[in-house]
Amino acid sequence: MSAEDLTNLKISDDSVATPADTPAEQENDVAIKDDTSPTETPAVDGADGAEAKMGEEEEEPRLLASSFEVNVTLADQQANPDSPLYSAKTFEDLGLHPSLLKGLYAMKFSKPSKIQEKALPLLLANPPMNMIAQSQSGTGKTAAFSLTMLSRISYDLQQPQAICLAPSRELARQTQDVVNRMGQFTPMKTFLAVKESWNRDTRVDAQIIIGTPGTVMDMIAKRVLPIKDIKVLVLDEADEMMDLQGLGDQTMRIRKMLPPNTQTLLFSATFPDKVVAFSQKFAPNANQIRLKQEELSVEGIKQFFMDCADNEAKYDVLLEIYNLLTVGQSIIFCRKRDTADEIASRMTADGHSVASLHGSKDTGDRDAIIDGFREGKTKVLITTNVIARGIDISQVTMVINYDIPTTGFGSRARADTETYLHRVGRTGRFGRQGVAINFISDADSYRWVQELQQDLGVEITAVKTQDYEEMEKVLFSCHSTPGRTF
Numbered sequence: 001m002s003a004e005d006l007t008n009l010k011i012s013d014d015s016v017a018t019p020a021d022t023p024a025e026q027e028n029d030v031a032i033k034d035d036t037s038p039t040e041t042p043a044v045d046g047a048d049g050a051e052a053k054m055g056e057e058e059e060e061p062r063l064l065a066s067s068f069e070v071n072v073t074l075a076d077q078q079a080n081p082d083s084p085l086y087s088a089k090t091f092e093d094l095g096l097h098p099s100l101l102k103g104l105y106a107m108k109f110s111k112p113s114k115i116q117e118k119a120l121p122l123l124l125a126n127p128p129m130n131m132i133a134q135s136q137s138g139t140g141k142t143a144a145f146s147l148t149m150l151s152r153i154s155y156d157l158q159q160p161q162a163i164c165l166a167p168s169r170e171l172a173r174q175t176q177d178v179v180n181r182m183g184q185f186t187p188m189k190t191f192l193a194v195k196e197s198w199n200r201d202t203r204v205d206a207q208i209i210i211g212t213p214g215t216v217m218d219m220i221a222k223r224v225l226p227i228k229d230i231k232v233l234v235l236d237e238a239d240e241m242m243d244l245q246g247l248g249d250q251t252m253r254i255r256k257m258l259p260p261n262t263q264t265l266l267f268s269a270t271f272p273d274k275v276v277a278f279s280q281k282f283a284p285n286a287n288q289i290r291l292k293q294e295e296l297s298v299e300g301i302k303q304f305f306m307d308c309a310d311n312e313a314k315y316d317v318l319l320e321i322y323n324l325l326t327v328g329q330s331i332i333f334c335r336k337r338d339t340a341d342e343i344a345s346r347m348t349a350d351g352h353s354v355a356s357l358h359g360s361k362d363t364g365d366r367d368a369i370i371d372g373f374r375e376g377k378t379k380v381l382i383t384t385n386v387i388a389r390g391i392d393i394s395q396v397t398m399v400i401n402y403d404i405p406t407t408g409f410g411s412r413a414r415a416d417t418e419t420y421l422h423r424v425g426r427t428g429r430f431g432r433q434g435v436a437i438n439f440i441s442d443a444d445s446y447r448w449v450q451e452l453q454q455d456l457g458v459e460i461t462a463v464k465t466q467d468y469e470e471m472e473k474v475l476f477s478c479h480s481t482p483g484r485t486f
């Protein structure tokens with residue numbers, strides 16, 4: 001295949017098809033951790049969310065089959081997890097309110113995904129029980145907790161009854177959009193609790209609150225957000241939300257203020273050992289759905305690494321990739337904000353349609369940048385960890401780790417497996433195919449790739465940087481694999 005042919009190759013574009021999502025609004029905020037430390041992975045820098053803007057008439061989805069099994073541990077030891085009571089093959093099986101079923105169909109959700117099938121019967125059962133639920137990125141966790149909030153609230157009561165906390169304003173906005181669409185045929189209201197969305201005169205009477213912990217905490221403290229009727233608390237990206245080095249403190253404070261019998265739901269693609277014990281304290285007697293370590297990687301995401309001569313050579317390799325391939329849309333993750341800006345200006349000068357997004361941009365700019373990317377106006381988003389978690393843009397077909405995410409300092413730095421999984425999980429959404437390419441440029445980064453392979457039990461295949469024909473072959477072969485039903 002020639003480079004010319006490659007210009008006609010849209011990475012996995014033909015495998016991208018989805019529910020006809022309506023465009024969502026989005027915003028940004030929270031710059032929680034700094035991303036300028038040389039070795040420490042920048043944690044949530046902000047993020048950007050919202051649903052993909054899809055064409056009106058989509059092709060039938062060609063999605064990959066999912067072979068993973070979720071491991072269900074019921075808090076009630078006597079119960080049989082294989083009982084049909086604990087698994088719903090259809091949304092109708094769940095006894096959902098007809099208006100919610102209508103909402104699901106309007107979103108083109110025809111049947112539950114594996115996590116929805118296993119989690120929803122437990123989430124909706126009475127009396128309400130806590131839940132700790134893990135499932136890979138892009139497998140539909142949002143719908144599972146959104147349906148729970150929508151099913152638990154009483155529509156007649158104009159008071160906050162469910163709170164969903166997310167690590168960034170962008171993800172909160174995205175989730176609000178999902179809840180609004182799912183609940184569009186009900187009279188419920190949602191409120192987005194993020195910076196600048198409220199003032200002292202605000203009196204929240206919406207039933208479902210979605211927000212970032214700092215703002216939710218503030219609103220409760222200033223008594224604009226009444227909490228006496230709260231029945232459900234959701235922590236999306238729960239491991240991040242409970243991280244005591246970051247958001248954990250605020251999350252804990254909110255939890256303590258809520259009524260003691262609040263149904264507490266923790267969702268994430270990753271629950272590293274260090275948070276497992278704490279999650280069980282945070283959500284006592286929870287039903288648990290966990291993945292095995294070797295099931296953490298999403299099958300449809302093919303993972304590669306490219307050995308660049310040195311740090312500067314990484315840019316040349318990057319440029320070659322974009323010169324050779326017409327990539328649908330892609331995200332490049334860097335460690336430092338400066339690197340993201342620098343790559344963006346160099347790529348723009350080289351004729352590519354790119355934008356950089358990170359925590360030191362002001363919120364208005366960040367909104368415009370993510371909107372532009374979501375709408376396909378910019379093809380490449382260059383970022384730090386700002387959109388590493390939760391953001392669902394189904395047309396993203398390639399993720400490049402320009403810098404491999406690491407944790408720890410200096411010679412003790414090692415690959416940050418969780419951040420890696422969340423980053424690469426921005427592609428390959430809901431059974432689609434995607435490609436992740438990791439750049440290495442020295443012995444340390446080579447070691448980090450080995451660590452990722454070991455931690456995740458996956459193969460991260462080497463692609464030679466000089467041999468673009470081989471790269472074309474490898475990339476093309478994985479894009480041309482026909483998908484099946486997820």
Ligand SMILES: Nc1ncnc2c1ncn2[C@@H]1O[C@H](COP(=O)(O)OP(=O)(O)OP(=O)(O)O)[C@@H](O)[C@H]1O
Nearest residue numbers: 109111112113137138139140141142269390392430
């Ligand atoms: N039952 C379903 N049928 C069709 N599409 C679905 C279904 N459930 C979810 N989706 C779609 O799958 C995509 C991924 O879902 P979602 O964002 O909830 O994944 P997630 O598991 O929360 O991922 P992450 O771990 O990255 O946050 C979304 O575009 C969503 O609309």
